[in-house]
Amino acid sequence: MNESEKDASLKELIQKPTHAIYRWLGDRIFMTVVVLLGSAIIMLAFGMAWVLYGEGSQALREFGFFQFLSGRTWDPAVQLQFGTWPFLFGTLVTSIIALAISLFPAIAVAVVSAEYAPKWLSNIIDNLVQLIAAVPSVVIGIWGIFVLAPWMRDAVYMPIFMWADVNDPGLLPILGSPIGYGMTTATIVLSLMIIPYTTALTKDAIESVPKEQREAARALGATRWEVIRMAVLPYARGGILAGAILSLGRAIGETMAVAMLIGNKNTLPFSIFGAGATMPSVIVNEFREAVESLHLSSLMLIGFYLFILALVVNLAAAYITRKYSITAGKVV
């Protein structure tokens, strides 16, 4: 487009009498479409809860809300008795321990990236940490099945098991059978997978700590660690807390890697090395083979409980971000 054409089109654009229909109706239609698309998301979220509740209602009527929650039997074959306690327990134990394992390293990565590393290195670290979140969980799962679990069995579980066998046989039922696939393996993999979320929010929070805060601490003669410990981390606690809760939410919902590594045992008691199950893993394992409608409905009801759990965790994270964060409610 040459200059004169550009001028002409500009002039046309300015002088063209834009019709009221074009303006008024166009705006109305555009806004309606946009609002409809936005409302679709609201309806999706409500619809999901509604559908899971509706599909699970048969099991809900059969067992009752709290009996299903605390029921310890999951028997789809003979008694058709369903209770979700083993899975709820497995979910809570794996995700809370995974969070406990990952919290310090996750904060450490954020501190290194924000405080210690030079710019280029901190870029590399950030990208690698985000890459952990990007690697599909089935890929981590296949690595866990063929590399991590056999290695853990030979290098960690077996020696401990053998030691316990000789010295204190009373420990054996607590340790469980060291097949490699079980609660511990799943928890270790989980703790790796949830690190990026804590790290991202912690780094955001650390970076928004005012420079004066650091300078004041340095001026008082604080060492580098003391600056971080006394001036930076307390200021960033909102971000750390929100990130930790978000990580917990991811751990609760993490499905494939856990289902591939946890060993899938539906009955309590779980043992440290032995197989277990979580709410998502039991859905993955049994949904495709469920024939009884009560079985299907029970799985849907587990989905509904999982929905509530994830909802509570997410709302808590959102609340904390809004309340404590200096970034005023901005999440990753």
Add this chain to the structure above:
Amino acid sequence: MKTLRYRNIRDKVMESIIIISTVLVLLPLIIIIVHVVVHGISAINWEFFTEELGSPSRAIQGRPTGLVHTILGTVVVDFMALALAVPIGIGAGIMLSEYPDHVLNPTLRIMNDTLNGMPAILKGLFAFVLIVKPMGTFSGFAGAVALAFVMIPIIARTTESALMSIPWSLREAGLAIGLPRWRVVLSTVMPAAKTGLVTGILIGFARAAGEAAPLLFTSFGNNYLPNNWLGFIFEPVDTLPQRLYSLAISPYSEWHSMGWAAAIVLLLFVIVCFVGARLLTRKKFQTN
């Protein structure tokens, strides 16, 4: 009173602990990638891209098998999901950023975050009830719907922040020369935010492409190529993450190595999307 010597030693000790933790976090990632690449490259061959999987006996007898149907199925399902998710995600993003006073916005924001935080497996159950049950069969379309549920909240959120980063004066300039509001959004704000929009779509796409859980109940999986192209939409379809899961938990060692090959293809695909998104963001910041 703590001596200076003690404090300096503590400083060094904490520094080393923190740096060692960082290495411990990043080391597993590198180990995983190295394992996937080593196992994957030794398992991948030409037949992997040209043959269909067939029954396990085919692999055990050493006849050529591959995952061509899986790769095609993944492409079809993922892009169908993208086509479903982009209008809704972008629309919601526009609503949040361009109509900031709309009464539904606070609800929308909370619901979008809720949807984003929901485990993908629940989105699979939802799509199962919405699509698979009425249709009476597992289908590629149902898989696409489930993956769209994964993409939508990500696209909505990134669209919102991409549009928000465009200065308000640009909109005012558009309005001042007499453009109606919808033209301002479509012809000035969105082109200006193009990079951010594409980045968001790439991130959502990469995230959804790696999801296996929702596909198990929706597109289900299939060992063979469908008879015609419509089969990718209306019949059970194989997709990479879900096939990778089935191969990994199968009892056949031939299938295990094929699982590694699937893993390297999937990982490569996700990393390409990831790097693409990173490069786009970097370019955006440089021009600003």
